Amino acid sequence: MNITMIGTGSAFAKKYDNNNALIEVNDFRLLVDCGITLPKALHQQGISFQELDGVLISHIHGDHVGGLEEYAFQMMFKYNRKPVLYIAESLVEPLWEQTLRGGLTQGPLECLEDFFEVRPIKPDIETELSPGLKVKLIQTKHIPNKPSYSIIFNGSFFYTADMRFDPELLQQLVDEGVSTIYHDCQLEAPGVVHATLDELLSLPDAIQQKTWLMHYGDAIDQHAGRTGSMRVVEQHVTYKLT
């Protein structure tokens, strides 16, 4: 499985694009989140929407779903095909009612299913998206009373998307076989809705060695050499995960 971050930036970063990923297994290409900057960033990577096999959404903040309107419209009017949307069951209605409805509705086109091939996912159950690519969504702590999901790929790769510091969960996942963690990282305290770098630096070294930082602010360079045993994911670089 290969992963390329189309962006590694926080919601407010300007040097880095929104923290969205491209996962490739065999010939299957899955976008993980589709934020405000994604359409341009994907284009700059030389990839068009029609080359994707689907998108998986973690939660409905703009840096994770703000590019979906363009994705839907391009697929409808340029490529004449509905994109596949993998999304936790609990997010289907809010994604439409609270985010996409205003821009996409026109004439007889009036529901999410008119624009996407919607594949609702049950959390906590491993679901095969394609041969060699299984995902398990787990609801994690981000914004109070708003569902947000982190993703375990193939039982071994944990991608937080956005979540607050939860060292017990990380330890449990490592005990269960997770060998690589991509974790969102807020450089300055207080984190409030994300883990801060200082919090992540308090993790046991064995977990830090498995952890890569993403979703960071523009000042990440100033923290070079100060991330303990954790490494920093670079956007546009393809990493091979086993």
Ligand SMILES: Nc1ccn([C@@H]2O[C@@H]3COP(=O)(O)O[C@H]3[C@H]2O)c(=O)n1
């Ligand atoms: N209670 C909140 C809610 C949001 N935010 C900021 O807004 C951003 C929305 O995208 P995000 O990537 O979840 O990061 C959030 C915080 O920076 C925040 O700082 N505090």
Ligand SMILES: [Zn+2]
């Ligand atoms: Zn975010």
Ligand SMILES: [Zn+2]
């Ligand atoms: Zn968020």
